[in-house]
Amino acid sequence: MPENSSLPRDELRATVEARRDLGPEYESALVESFLEKVDGAIQARVRAEVAAQTGHGPPPPGPHGVPQYGPPPQKQKQQGDGMIPIALGSLGIGIPLTAIAATQAGPAGLFLAWAGIVVVNIAAALGRRRSR
Structure with a gap:
């Protein structure tokens, strides 16, 4: 063999x-x-x-x-290849954005900042799902 x-x-x-x-x-x-x-x-x-x-x-x-x-x-x-940079970018942007939003706008700003990050990630995931 x-x-x-x-x-x-x-x-x-x-x-x-x-x-x-x-x-x-x-x-x-x-x-x-x-x-x-x-x-x-x-x-x-x-x-x-x-x-x-x-x-x-x-x-x-x-x-x-x-x-x-x-x-x-x-x-x-692979299916998840395009999502890794988006997820890492979201975390990288989320850390300083959390500090800025919490100090400048309080809990409402913190919620709004992370809601925007979540919306971007969901939109990217749905866009990749549709393109398959």
Whole structure:
């Protein structure tokens, strides 16, 4: 058996760990990603076997040492990738905004500042959901 036979096992372990970390709402995306990787590994093995049987030289190795034909597959963006900068930016802006709002406008200003941050995050999440 080729040395890259551990690829599906390693990918499956990583997918299960990611599912534990991210929760069930990302399960379908994780399964799709895992199946694409396994499918790519199978296709690469079949192509390598065909190349070996037809007498053509081995193709250049791709990721994980698996022979690869044609252009490399495009990396698929995970669903939550665009939300991380928004969440971190909200926290970064929220800290000084909290201090300013609390000292200048009191509890009402503090509430208004954080309500604005929450509205921006909800709008971003809904916008990403609609674009899928």
